[in-house]
Amino acid sequence: MTDTARSTADAPSAPGAGDFAARAQRIAKVYGSGDAEVIALDGVSLGIPRGRFTAIMGPSGSGKSTLMHCMAGLDAVDSGEVYIGDVELTRLKDKQLTRLRRDKVGFVFQAFNLVPTLTALENITLPMDIAGRKPDRAWLDQVIDTVGLRPRLGHRPSQLSGGQQQRVACARALASRPEIIFADEPTGNLDSRSGAEVLGFLRESVREMGQTVVMVTHDPTAAAYADQVVFLTDGQIVDTMAAPTADRVLERMKGFDLPGVAAR
């Protein structure tokens, strides 16, 4: 297997845990039971390198969202271990997990999940306001300028385009300088131009700000913005690709030989 991410998380000679913003070790997740049993994750080991952009791809139903939700502490694994930094999530009580998610993890979803009655700026600072933390003004300014939202800070979500709303969501995820950002199909609701803007911004947050980003996507063009692509099939990691291009990713996806994969 050419799977550096997987082997480095597993091997005894692996780099220290500090090299990974998040790690999964032999995690399994089963939904349902009896005839309805679905093995969504089947012993996945994966290290997410710090300060890099990782894309997760695979056919529909291969376990991408489950993997991401388990690694982000949004869903519990049935076995195995998940780490954010050096904290093992399965040992945490609910309250500790909620706090860790709030303080260490940023999320960007396909649906922008903005609060409609708040302005763009209020949406960006909302998680910190809830946590009772003062934003770092200089950092917030940098984030706002990077996503190009300064002229729109007083607008409500309904007064913004889809791409601008997703940029607000990206800025919200970045504002607290999380250990890692999980993005689930962040361009799924955007036209290709707005999608490219959001991807360019995520890319820049990695390059310029040292952010760690993990993104689930169906789109080879989106995956090409990443430093590496991890391929899942049937709940298992089957390959990784460094320095991906859209063409190479598309070719690899065709290799899974499943209807609809290349077309999505």
Ligand SMILES: Nc1ncnc2c1ncn2[C@@H]1O[C@H](COP(=O)(O)OP(=O)(O)OP(=O)(O)O)[C@@H](O)[C@H]1O
């Ligand atoms: N809550 C659930 N209850 C039962 N089965 C589930 C549940 N969530 C996911 N599954 C099943 O687990 C498997 C993996 O699902 P998951 O959503 O992680 O796949 P995915 O690769 O993200 O799919 P897609 O690309 O279609 O979003 C699928 O077979 C799915 O039907």
